[in-house]
Amino acid sequence: MTAALSELVQSAAPRFRTATEFVEATLREAILSGAIAPGTPLRQEELAATFKVSRMPIREALRQLEAQALVDFEPHRGAVVVQITLLDAMDNYAIRAALEPQALRHSIPHLSETDFDLAEELLAEIDQETDPGRMGELNRRFHMTLYAQAGLPRLIALTEQHLATADRHLRFHLAAVGDMGQDEHRELLSACRDRDVERAVATLSRHHNRAREAMSAYFASRDGGKA
Amino acid sequence: MTAALSELVQSAAPRFRTATEFVEATLREAILSGAIAPGTPLRQEELAATFKVSRMPIREALRQLEAQALVDFEPHRGAVVVQITLLDAMDNYAIRAALEPQALRHSIPHLSETDFDLAEELLAEIDQETDPGRMGELNRRFHMTLYAQAGLPRLIALTEQHLATADRHLRFHLAAVGDMGQDEHRELLSACRDRDVERAVATLSRHHNRAREAMSAYFASRDGGKA
DNA sequence: AATTGTTAGATTGGATCCAATCGACAGGCA
């Protein structure tokens, strides 16, 4: 873990106002990207060393991550990167299936040609991309582009947070997810261009359901295979 | 603020494992209940004195509240209790309108007679209650009773969090909200008893829309009256 | 052999201390 984290620390050091912000953002990125595996205990002293700060900003950052459900805190036993269970995945899908259509409904009327062009471009990039991690990020940006004009900052932030968590789940359990659902992506974008809210929401729901069932099937086969 | 907060501090002191937990829970309760008004700056030294701890647990708690969007943090200027604007209220309604039906859908199949009886009892208590703060809490417990069997802990926690925030908005802007929508509450409960998911969700939506429009109209009249 | 009590080390929770930054106010200058 230290190795992968160190790179992140170096690259993103000097664009934060406080050490706590720096640690929080970098650590979150590391957890979401999988650079730190689920279940890893986060030793404060160790983190302080790799970030080259004292334990205090580490502790504040860990508290924020706890509130975002990215780490578990146990008194006197420290923080651990949250595990990924089937329940977590289903929980996350239920939340996204609620939030994303809502964001989309509010956003569609305010989407501009610029937004559509950006989304189009992201789809093209996804087609060419092979690295799964990078594909996940492009996928996230495509979706968020369509939600971004909702004009409700908290709704958007929550949506982005849970989309990122979904990415993390995928990365760990379906590392070689070949199909991002590009057909559905294109139909979704087309519906948005037509300002057809109902068709867009329906397409998004199909998108979610397909992904959820794939994840569910994966867990079933895995647990069925070993238990 | 200190006066109202001091009572909370006294009453709820010794049932927490760490000081940070104690501060976080108490402070959140104080913000949500309105004991600390929106816009109030939260001086760390002052809070440390009223809680009789050092500044460190205060800071950790404030970070958690920041992640829950209950306080704003500005580097070197400290934490402030978030304001309540029309945008915040609409944002919150959009989130609840997304999350609560989802929670209800998952919960209805698993609700038991005990749950229905509890909900019924809460409705009766609401009828007799006159204190607006207490009414808000009963309302919250009624709704959460119906969502509680969803079996998705994160979805439930998010829902509760935003329901509590909605309560806070109401308390500040519609202090004398006489009508909690008991008719809709009863219809909602009835639909749940019948396991009629679609009717329950439709009723809940009406409930949300009515409340959202009341809040919206309030802001319109207030800002129209003064601006 | 298994279970329980004990003790040492590691690690966290909390307190205290110092440095950096912000805001207000006073005084100089055009």
Place this chain on the structure above:
DNA sequence: TGCCTGTCGATTGGATCCAATCTAACAATT
């Protein structure tokens, strides 16, 4: 008069220090 600038008090950000608690290994007893 109005604006800029520099200093000072207040307050936060971060570091270091101490106390409380947990874990694990080992010893003693049954």
